[in-house]
Amino acid sequence: MNIEIKARDLIAEGWHEGKRLGATLRRARQMEAEGVERATLLVQLEEEFPKQLIVALPRHEPAPLAEAIEAEGDEETANVTAVRRRMHEMLRMPVVQRGAIMPDACPTGQAPATIPVGGAIAAENAIIPGAHSADICCSMFATFFPANHPTTEMMDHLQKVTHFGPGGRPRGDQWTSAVLGEPVWDNPYLGGLRSRAQDFLGTQGDGNHFSYIGRVDFTDTQRAALEAAGYNDLAKSIERRDGAFNVLVTHHGSRGLGADVYKRGLKAAKKWCRENAKDIPDAAAWLPYDSPEGASYWEALQYVGRWTRENHALLHDALLRRLGQRALVQIGNEHNFVWKRGDTFLHGKGATPAWKDAEGRPLLGLIPLNMAREILLVLGADNDDYLSFCPHGAGRNRSRTATIAPYKNDDGELDPGRVKQVLDETTAGLDIRWFNGGADLSESPLGYKDATKVKAQIDQFGLAHVVGEIQPRGCIMAGEADEQPWQRARRLKRARHKAERQDAAQELDQT
Missing domain, CATH: 3.90.1860.10 (tRNA-splicing ligase RtcB)
Structure with missing residues (x-):
C-alpha cells in the first residue's frame, strides 16, 4: 500500500517551500487518488509545477519614461513631479517595458504605483488591471x-x-x-x-x-x-x-x-x-x-x-x-x-x-x-x-476639493452666489444642464x-x-444631487461638533 505523499516528500524531490507548495501537494494527491504511480506522478507534477520557479521582482531602476508635457509655474511643476513619481514606481515592474505621460497628465490616488491620468505603459505578455482602472473602456x-x-x-x-x-x-x-x-x-x-x-x-x-x-x-x-x-x-x-x-x-x-x-x-x-x-x-x-x-x-x-x-x-x-x-x-x-x-x-x-x-x-x-x-x-x-x-x-x-475650496463660505458650504457667478462667466452663451439638479463646480471649466x-x-x-x-x-x-434630509442632519451635526471643539479650544487658550 502506498503511503500518501506529504509536503516533506515534495521538498526532498526539489520543490521549494512557499505559497505554491500547497497547490502542488493538492495536485499530487489528486493524481495519487487517480492511481498514478509515484514515479510518473513526479514527472507530471514537474511539468505542471516547475521546481525552479522564477520569482518576479521589481527592478532597481525604472524603465524609460517619455514626457509629452511641459510644466509652467509652481502648481504645474508640482503636478508633473507627482505624476513622474507614480510612473517611476509602475515602471519598476518587471513586465513593464516603457511608459509615457500626456499633456493632460495628473496624479490620482496615493497608493504606490497608481498610474496617473494621462499615463500609458507598454507591458510584455501582461495585463495590469490597475493600469486601466475601474472605469474600464471609458x-x-x-x-x-x-x-x-x-x-x-x-x-x-x-x-x-x-x-x-x-x-x-x-x-x-x-x-x-x-x-x-x-x-x-x-x-x-x-x-x-x-x-x-x-x-x-x-x-x-x-x-x-x-x-x-x-x-x-x-x-x-x-x-x-x-x-x-x-x-x-x-x-x-x-x-x-x-x-x-x-x-x-x-x-x-x-x-x-x-x-x-x-x-x-x-x-x-x-x-x-x-x-x-x-x-x-x-x-x-x-x-x-x-x-x-x-x-x-x-x-x-x-x-x-x-x-x-x-x-x-x-x-x-x-x-x-x-x-x-x-x-x-x-x-x-x-x-x-x-x-x-x-x-x-x-x-x-x-x-x-x-x-x-x-x-x-x-x-x-x-x-x-x-x-x-x-x-x-x-x-x-x-x-x-x-x-x-x-x-x-x-x-x-489640482484636486476637485482644492478647486472648489476658494468658493466656500465660513461654514464650509459652497456660496451659491459665487458658484453662479463663476458658471455664468465661464459658460456664457451655452446651454449647461445638471441632471441631478445642482451644479458641480469642479466640472466647470474652472476645474481643468x-x-x-x-x-x-x-x-x-x-x-x-x-x-x-x-x-x-x-x-x-x-452635477450634485439635492441634499437628502439625513445628509443635511449629518452635516449640521458635524458643524455643531466642530463649533463645540473650537469653543473648547478657545477656552483653553484663555486659561
Whole structure:
C-alpha cells in the first residue's frame, strides 16, 4: 500500500517551500487518488509545477519614461513631479517595458504605483488591471447629423433620453440590446453579471462624464486631410453637406458592469503575483496573457468594450429618433483600456490611441477640453516616442476639493452666489444642464488645465493632427444631487461638533 505523499516528500524531490507548495501537494494527491504511480506522478507534477520557479521582482531602476508635457509655474511643476513619481514606481515592474505621460497628465490616488491620468505603459505578455482602472473602456463616441435643429430643442430631447447619477435605470425603464445575449456569461470575470449589464444600459454615471451637443464646420483643407488619411465616407459626407453638422458627443465608461469585472481582475492579479512574484504593489499586479486567468480576463475586457460602445450607440439612437434624424457618420475611441499589439499590451489610463489601424489609416480620436471649449477631432500621428498615444482631455492641476475650496463660505458650504457667478462667466452663451439638479463646480471649466496650452502641446510633441473642432452648444453632466434630509442632519451635526471643539479650544487658550 502506498503511503500518501506529504509536503516533506515534495521538498526532498526539489520543490521549494512557499505559497505554491500547497497547490502542488493538492495536485499530487489528486493524481495519487487517480492511481498514478509515484514515479510518473513526479514527472507530471514537474511539468505542471516547475521546481525552479522564477520569482518576479521589481527592478532597481525604472524603465524609460517619455514626457509629452511641459510644466509652467509652481502648481504645474508640482503636478508633473507627482505624476513622474507614480510612473517611476509602475515602471519598476518587471513586465513593464516603457511608459509615457500626456499633456493632460495628473496624479490620482496615493497608493504606490497608481498610474496617473494621462499615463500609458507598454507591458510584455501582461495585463495590469490597475493600469486601466475601474472605469474600464471609458470612451468617447460622436454622431454627426444634419445641422437644422435649435440647441434648446436638441438639449430638451437629450435630457429626456439620457441618465446620470449613481446606479442603473429604475425597474420599468430599463433598456435592452442584443449585446446582452452574447454567450459570455460563463467567463469567470463576467459570471452572474448579466443583470448588472442590463441595469446600466442607457446610463452615463457621474464625475466628468457628459453628453455634449456641438456644431462642426469642416474646412476644405480638413476634408482633404480626412480623405487622404483614408476616411472617405466622412470626407464625402462633409462634401455633401458643405462641411456643417450637428454633433452629439458622449463620454462615459462601462459603469457598474466594468467596475465589477475590474474588481475580479484585480483580485486575480493580486493572487497571481502573491504566488509568482514578490514586492509588487497592488496597483501594479498583473495577469500573464498566456495564463488561463489572463486569457479569460482579456476576453472579458473585449466584451466590456463591446458593451460600452453599444451603450453609447443606444443613447445616440434614442436622441436621433426623437429628432427624426439619422446618423450620417459615427466614430468613437476608448481612452481607459488595454490594447494588444503583437506581444505588447498597451495600457492607457486617460490616453487616446493615436497609432495606425489594421488598414494603415491613422486612428481618429476625440479629445474634449472642457464643457465650454471645442472637442478636437484628431488623426493620430503614430509617434512611437510616446507609445503612439495622445491626450484624452485637458486634465487637472489640482484636486476637485482644492478647486472648489476658494468658493466656500465660513461654514464650509459652497456660496451659491459665487458658484453662479463663476458658471455664468465661464459658460456664457451655452446651454449647461445638471441632471441631478445642482451644479458641480469642479466640472466647470474652472476645474481643468488651460485648454489652449494642452492643445498646443499636442502639436509641440507631435502626438496628433487636428482635423476638426466641434464647437460647444450645450452640455449635460450629472452635477450634485439635492441634499437628502439625513445628509443635511449629518452635516449640521458635524458643524455643531466642530463649533463645540473650537469653543473648547478657545477656552483653553484663555486659561
